[in-house]
Amino acid sequence: MQKLVKGIHDFQSTVFPSHADLFGRLSRGQSPSVLFITCSDSRIVPNMITQTDPGDLFLIRNAGNIVPPFGAANLGGEAATIEYAIEALNVKDVIICGHSRCGAMAGLLDPASLTTLPTVADWLKNAEATRRIIRDKYQHLSGDALLTATVEENVLVQLENLRTHPAVASRIKQGKLGLHGWVYKLETGRVFAYQAVEAEFLPIEQVPAEPAPPARLTADRSI
Numbered sequence: 001m002q003k004l005v006k007g008i009h010d011f012q013s014t015v016f017p018s019h020a021d022l023f024g025r026l027s028r029g030q031s032p033s034v035l036f037i038t039c040s041d042s043r044i045v046p047n048m049i050t051q052t053d054p055g056d057l058f059l060i061r062n063a064g065n066i067v068p069p070f071g072a073a074n075l076g077g078e079a080a081t082i083e084y085a086i087e088a089l090n091v092k093d094v095i096i097c098g099h100s101r102c103g104a105m106a107g108l109l110d111p112a113s114l115t116t117l118p119t120v121a122d123w124l125k126n127a128e129a130t131r132r133i134i135r136d137k138y139q140h141l142s143g144d145a146l147l148t149a150t151v152e153e154n155v156l157v158q159l160e161n162l163r164t165h166p167a168v169a170s171r172i173k174q175g176k177l178g179l180h181g182w183v184y185k186l187e188t189g190r191v192f193a194y195q196a197v198e199a200e201f202l203p204i205e206q207v208p209a210e211p212a213p214p215a216r217l218t219a220d221r222s223i
């Protein structure tokens, strides 16, 4: 805790005053252009990975970057947050970002490891489609390769779940919302984006730039 308290002190004494304009503007409202859905894993720092500022990303985080399908019993707060991001904040893009070495996906592959984690096991039922795809399609893989395939397939499964939400389906139909599947590699800091044409995850730097960048970039990494 001491590290956090010292950090707050440093933030208030140096970082906040040096970005007075930004925080002043944010105190009057937010208009993030992106809903960023990722894992709770402490090694994923969305604003750092994307070099975006406070106010740029509306976030959902949970174990396994999961989006329960609309109407599921285990909705949690995800459905309300998605609806708010799209209907109230009018975000233009939704990114689901999985990551390498994901503990939740490892648990999905090894249900026996979840016997003392019944709530996690229950939550991961929202990724049952992922588990079955892996069982049926990736029997030839093991170890890291199997986990990587699971992380990638889960991003695609959760994108499908996302489409079941009425606000999402409606905006997509109107051409007003973009959906993106990413995987962040902890080991290298690289991000891979799903390309529907190639049906695979490719380094994001190889992905054609979109007409409008989803988030403002900044060179200042202190906030």
Ligand SMILES: [Zn+2]
Binding pocket: 039, 040, 041, 063, 064, 065, 099, 101, 102, 103, 104, 105
């Ligand atoms: Zn994870």
